[in-house]
Amino acid sequence: MRTRLIRLPVLALVLATLACSLGGGPKPTPPGVRSPTPAPASQTPSKPIPPTELSATPVAATATAPTPPTELSATPSGATATAPAPPTEPSATPISATATALTPQAVNLSNTGHAETPILGLDGQGTLHLLWFDTSVRDTGDYFHRQQAASGDWSKAERLTIGFDQVFGEMSLIRDQGGHICAIFTAATNSSDPGTNGLYQRCQAGATWSPAVRLAITKQTSLSLRGYSPARGANGTVHAAYISGVGTIYFDDTQLSTDSTSAGPSLAIDKAGGYHVAWVSLGTGSATATVQYRFSSDQGKTWQAAQTLSTDKNAPSGGVTRLVADDVGNVHLLWDVGAGSITYRRWTPTGGWGAPAALAGNQGGPNPALAVDAQGLARVVWGRFNGLPYVVQAVDGSWSAPRVLSHRKSDEPQIVIDSAGASHLAWLTNKDVYYLVAP
16 A cells, blocks of 8 residues: 655645744854854862972971962862963064964973973983972972873972972982983082082882982082083983183183183083083173083093184173084083074084084074974074964974974973974963973
């Protein structure tokens, strides 16, 4: 038996359509117009987890934990990072008309409002470590540490300088011969005894840190020693370039500069065991500042004569140099020229120092930081009042235009590159340490 198909009259269909429209049915979206997506409901931010101590030893009796300041990020310690709302920018001027803006998410990792001088490092297993100076627990300050798990979560903050009377705010992260991360910092266990002042080391093994050990870098114990740049030799010994007195550059106990107006020393040990030290000679009176460099082929026993690496056109404006040795055998050098420019040079074992390259055009800023990938190609980031500029070196040696990784004010930025080629960056905004990763 066939089923009969009942057809409605055309008039009935028209009446039914009109009734649906008058009854408040959904209106069709005009072509080319997207329906708005409802904004997610806001969440009440939670307070960050307070730092945990590595030792039960109390801090000075007068030290009290301050009331947590208003935070730039509601992300608690160890939680999955979400991007905090960008602060009001001091200027709408873009970093570069040709710059490509990236928008990776940034997360506040200190949450104290008292942070300074972030340092990033990777251990031999590829774990990312963050160290920073912080005065939230006591006015004299401490070094705090966090590390990132394979899941991307961050550990709770740990205070590494319990038991020290004085902490001076200079620190580095370098590996030991086993690939463990080591915190190198300047401090004094007894502020009234200059003999306890110096460079100390703590190394991580597993989830614990070794006791602090004072390094025998130099026989000098004056409080005027500062600006340490450490590196580990092939036999595991830590060496350092540093400033003594008014401004004399030393390597361990060997004086390298002939004047007393130098600053910003940097030490690197290349793959073949050559020792490189660069610094800024500020000069006196109207003299132009210069970048000076010395090289040792016998582990610092003897040094070649000083060489000037800058010219009047790229004379340093600040007292900072950055030296980084790569896995290919080369050494990379960076310094701030001022007037919005940054200069880069590369040393190779066969050709020595190559020609200088000007980075950033007129979009530069202070405190440039440098990292090198596994292929020996450099990446540079620097601070700026309205963003975080970032440039990348190509295989042919040329450099990209600046890209904006964050639109926050950025101070004292740091950069490291992991084995997969991703750039990890940390910087200061409003006395807090922010972090992001750029593929």
